[in-house]
Amino acid sequence: MRRTVALAFSGGLDTSVCVKWLQEKYDAEVITVTLDLGQRDDLDEIERRSKLIGARSHYTIDAKEEFVRDYVFPSVAANALYEGKYPLSTALGRPLIGKKLVEVAEKEGATAVAHGCTGKGNDQVRMDVTVRAMNPSLEVIAPVREWNMTRDQEIAYAQREGIPVRASKSIYSVDQNLWGRSIESGPLEDPYTEPPPDVYEWTVAPEEAPDVPGYVELGFEEGVPTKVDGRPTRPLELVRHVNELAGSHGVGRIDHVEDRLVGIKSREVYECPAALAIIDAHRDLEKLVLTRHELDFKAQVERQWAWLVYSGLWLEPLRTALDRFIAATQSRVSGTVKVKMYKGSASVVGRSSDNSIYDVSLSTYNQGSTFDQKSAVGFIELWGLQSRVAAGMTGSGERQQDGHKRTEAKEAE
Numbered sequence: 001m002r003r004t005v006a007l008a009f010s011g012g013l014d015t016s017v018c019v020k021w022l023q024e025k026y027d028a029e030v031i032t033v034t035l036d037l038g039q040r041d042d043l044d045e046i047e048r049r050s051k052l053i054g055a056r057s058h059y060t061i062d063a064k065e066e067f068v069r070d071y072v073f074p075s076v077a078a079n080a081l082y083e084g085k086y087p088l089s090t091a092l093g094r095p096l097i098g099k100k101l102v103e104v105a106e107k108e109g110a111t112a113v114a115h116g117c118t119g120k121g122n123d124q125v126r127m128d129v130t131v132r133a134m135n136p137s138l139e140v141i142a143p144v145r146e147w148n149m150t151r152d153q154e155i156a157y158a159q160r161e162g163i164p165v166r167a168s169k170s171i172y173s174v175d176q177n178l179w180g181r182s183i184e185s186g187p188l189e190d191p192y193t194e195p196p197p198d199v200y201e202w203t204v205a206p207e208e209a210p211d212v213p214g215y216v217e218l219g220f221e222e223g224v225p226t227k228v229d230g231r232p233t234r235p236l237e238l239v240r241h242v243n244e245l246a247g248s249h250g251v252g253r254i255d256h257v258e259d260r261l262v263g264i265k266s267r268e269v270y271e272c273p274a275a276l277a278i279i280d281a282h283r284d285l286e287k288l289v290l291t292r293h294e295l296d297f298k299a300q301v302e303r304q305w306a307w308l309v310y311s312g313l314w315l316e317p318l319r320t321a322l323d324r325f326i327a328a329t330q331s332r333v334s335g336t337v338k339v340k341m342y343k344g345s346a347s348v349v350g351r352s353s354d355n356s357i358y359d360v361s362l363s364t365y366n367q368g369s370t371f372d373q374k375s376a377v378g379f380i381e382l383w384g385l386q387s388r389v390a391a392g393m394t395g396s397g398e399r400q401q402d403g404h405k406r407t408e409a410k411e412a413e
């Protein structure tokens with residue numbers, strides 16, 4: 001009996017060739033699965049393509065709401081930026097694709113799932129780990145990792161097999177969903193080459209952005225973005241709106257050298273207008289309402305969270321445990337943040353919250369301050385206690401005496 005394989009299908013060259021290759025090499029019936037994560041592809045065209053190439057059946061799954069609610073917004077609460085830069089757009093999508101793939105495989109009685117990831121990247125790890133954690137009895141087949149064909153060889157294979165090859169519209173390798181666009185390869189492989197203008201599709205060049213700044217007020221409830229300019233806005237619509245608005249001001253371009261999980265350094269370009277604006281706003285609101293101790297500790301949690309998600313361990317229990325900590329901090333993260341967008345930058349220029357622990361009567365330099373400056377003296381006495389004692393010992397003490405001498409000498413001049 002022929003085996004059944006559920007293939008994650010984007011409709012591109014790789015996954016199109018995968019369909020035929022799985023049929024030939026594995027004698028498989030192929031079921032293609034395409035998730036709508038807001039990647040702005042023509043999903044009907046992808047379905048037609050799947051049928052044309054000879055898949056047994058095709059699933060188009062609208063996972064946008066689930067993606068935003070269960071993956072993207074938790075990453076906002078975690079202020080998640082891998083290596084301080086990358087909002088994890090591709091990384092967040094993979095475990096959801098893996099999950100849906102497993103669901104289809106189980107429903108269809110498939111014995112394996114397949115994906116078009118290469119053996120050089122992070123995506124293979126994210127897919128394989130998720131699938132195997134969800135259902136260890138499913139085999140994972142990654143044809144691209146096995147067949148070792150160049151792009152030209154793939155095109156030749158496709159032509160031989162009667163797979164329609166679309167004149168590739170791009171020399172880049174692109175992955176996109178509603179949280180961002182990842183762009184690799186072509187001229188970007190030289191890390192010294194400035195990204196050519198044609199890599200960008202969601203953002204205008206900062207130098208061509210409007211001369212008048214744009215403003216947006218983002219409202220958060222318990223760490224979740226819920227309002228735009230005072231208007232309650234559903235998650236998808238909110239992300240879409242901020243993507244467009246911020247992108248129109250040239251906000252969201254990221255260009256960096258990234259450390260892949262498999263050890264390769266890679267030059268990565270991203271467009272993530274909403275992600276950058278929303279995470280920045282969220283982090284700023286946290287600074288208004290959380291204590292310094294919470295902020296300090298949370299920064300460590302955020303780093304760990306981003307690392308787990310980047311490295312394919314979405315289902316790792318530690319991620320769930322970190323989410324519980326994050327949730328405990330978010331109960332006070334409600335309020336409004338005013339963001340100003342101007343020629344490529346998004347800056348927070350205002351923030352307010354009912355839970356604010358900013359107290360102007362303490363911080364003001366004007367009359368009416370309630371802060372008793374005399375109490376600072378005793379505080380400093382104790383705060384510096386150990387430093388003083390240590391400085392009195394040999395070693396650091398000598399250095400300090402030198403310092404004194406120099407000061408005295410200067411005064412004598």
Ligand code: ARG
Nearest residue numbers: 090091122173174175182268
């Ligand atoms: N480097 C990014 C990541 O690991 C983006 C990967 C993009 N994937 C792709 N198939 N082009 O998440």
